[in-house]
Amino acid sequence: MLLFDKVTKKYDQGITALEDIDFSIDKGEFSFLVGPSGAGKTTLMRLLIREEIPTSGSIFFEDIEVPKLPRKLLPQYRQKLGIVFQDMKLLESKTLSENIEFALEILGKEAKEIKDTSEYLLELVKLQDRRNLFPNQLSGGEQQRGAIARALANNPELLIADEPTGNLDPDNAFDVLTILKNINKAGTTVMVISHDRDIVNQMKTRVIRIEKGKIISDNKGDYDTIKKPKVTSIKSKQEPKEEKKEEKEEKKEKELETDERLKGLKKDILEKLLKAKINTLELVFNLTENDLKNLKISKKEQEELEEFVKEYLNKSK
Ligand SMILES: Nc1ncnc2c1ncn2[C@@H]1O[C@H](COP(=O)(O)OP(=O)(O)O)[C@@H](O)[C@H]1O
Ligand SMILES: [Mg+2]
Secondary structure, eight states: OOEEEEEEEEEEOOHHHHHHEEEEEETTOOEEEOOOSSSHHHHHHHHHHTTOOEEEEEEEETTTTTSSSSSGGHHHHHTTEEETTTTOOOTSSSHHHHHHHHHHHTOOOOOHHHHHHHHHHHHHOOOOGGGSSGGGGGEEEEEEHHHHHHTTOOOEEEEEETTTTOOOOHHHHHHHHHHHHHHHHTTOEEEEEEEHHHHHHHHHHEEEEEETTTEEEEEOOSSOOOOOHHHHHHHHHHHHHHHHHHHHHHHHHSOOOOOOGGSSSSSHHHHHHHTTTTHHHHEEETTHHHHHTTTOHHHHHHHHHHHHHHHHHHHTT
């Protein structure tokens, strides 16, 4: 589902935040990303959500090459992700239920669905009786659970939480972790950024450890065990690529067969794309505005293409 391929991130002032980061996450996995302060954990998340772009290497989320995603498609991409930021970002001027409902409104949901989903999410994080309180009236643990509920509003494929237990006492931290675990059991892939040893050790799950911008360990177990990333993880990393290669070769043999998923496109647009050998949805995803210009795709056609991709992304959820 997620692949980091030799990702290096250098910030302007010559700071190397991440170097040669290689790992992959399978659908349905629960994993921790651990490491001391300054290790590069938040940077890794910001690269994943395309708040930053790698200096070199690339990131794939399913079929999408994240750093190359056209800016206009970012909102659709981010709808696949549930993000819980380190500083939470619940809106102070809205009550807890309004915060969740607001996230659903932005997604264009209808009133009934907004009510039902918000109800469901409040129950999931056990905050039904706190719905009408404002963030500053909630305890730290409650705020954190509220932020998780809001991040789940778009029914994300991957939930990533940056230090969700950071400022919590052990009981509250444990409650938050239990909720994240249940969300994972229900099918969502979950990645938790943490430097809380106790929490990590309780879970006995995959732990990816970074220090000074490098992965120094990737193991199933606990916080302090150092196990070099296994060959298997490198292999699983390469699998998608090999598959893609095979797929490509097969396609070549079949003389550039058109991707079924593109067949709903307007004939004129499709013809222009096929002429440039853009015959799969993945290739369409990765078109930049410059490419579109070069392909002589008009503004109107561009809008139609965007609408088409948007609809496809929404359908595939
Ligand atoms: N926007 C930025 N500009 C320059 N340096 C940054 C920026 N963000 C983070 N860094 C630096 O990158 C390194 C990794 O930071 P970060 O990813 O926040 O680590 P962590 O989340 O593991 O504490 C740190 O040395 C930090 O100072
Ligand atoms: Mg951080």
